[in-house]
Amino acid sequence: MTLPAGLTQRPLTLADAAAVAAIMAAEELRDTGEAGIEEADLVADWQRPSFDITDRTVGVLDGDRLVAYAELAGQDRAAAAVDPAHHGRGIGTHLAGWLQERARAAGSGVVGMPVPQGSPGDRLLEALGFRVRWTSWVLALPAGKVIEPQPMPDGYRLREATGADHRAAWTVIEDAFLEWSVRERQPFADFAAQVLGRPGFAPWNLRVAVGPDGEVVGAVVVFLAGELGYVDKVAVHRDRRGLGLARALLADAFAQARAHGATRSELSTDSRTGALGLYERVGMEVTSVWLNRAIDVAG
Incomplete structure (x- = not known):
């Protein structure tokens, strides 16, 4: 895991976020034709x-x-990117090794990261022995195209989340995602940092579905990135599914994004959720396919 000659490395700081985003965007643009980071x-x-x-x-x-970066974002979840102008120098191989060492030190038995299918990153990880854990799609x-609003069941309504709803929204989202995601429950403080504390957060970015008794039974997180409305998370309580709430939340999120300046809308899902068909039925189209490639690191 030797760093190529002439290069140095150091831990990142929040001040590096803009430079890292530029590197990630350059790779995404080269690999998929668009950059969403x-x-x-x-x-x-x-x-x-x-x-x-x-x-x-x-x-x-x-x-x-800064020409490349890597992060161990969770126990077994990683990300990395190399400026396309610096491909071919062995940086990606070095970063893959660094991530395996960090995951092993953190007590994980496996580490994986998403890469566009067929991209140089995908081919590199495959050559290094990383297997496919799951497939993801950006739609x-x-x-x-407009998703027609879904009629709400009697007594249900959609609205912006208030401060009193934040923990309930986090609970609904975590409960739903943990049905298929093998990880520890995300602390509320982390949810608050990622959503409520995200730079530029506005109340309309977190919407909830409320039942007849006032209980939060669904939630959606939607952000605006330039002219792109991006649905980051959508979830409905297990015992309220089949009522059309997920589609209603989705249509509402896209409408809110358009009302705030979005000209197009996007989201991603993966093969663990079984939700691809739902999004295709409302008229969304797959624009890129990603593979989560992982490798065992237990010592």
């Missing part, structure tokens, strides 16, 4: 109370310019 996404993730940015990140520099609502 924003500096605010990184700041929101890195400011989580549970995340030690000094211990869990590394930046690779050529002189004083977009075509320009001019």
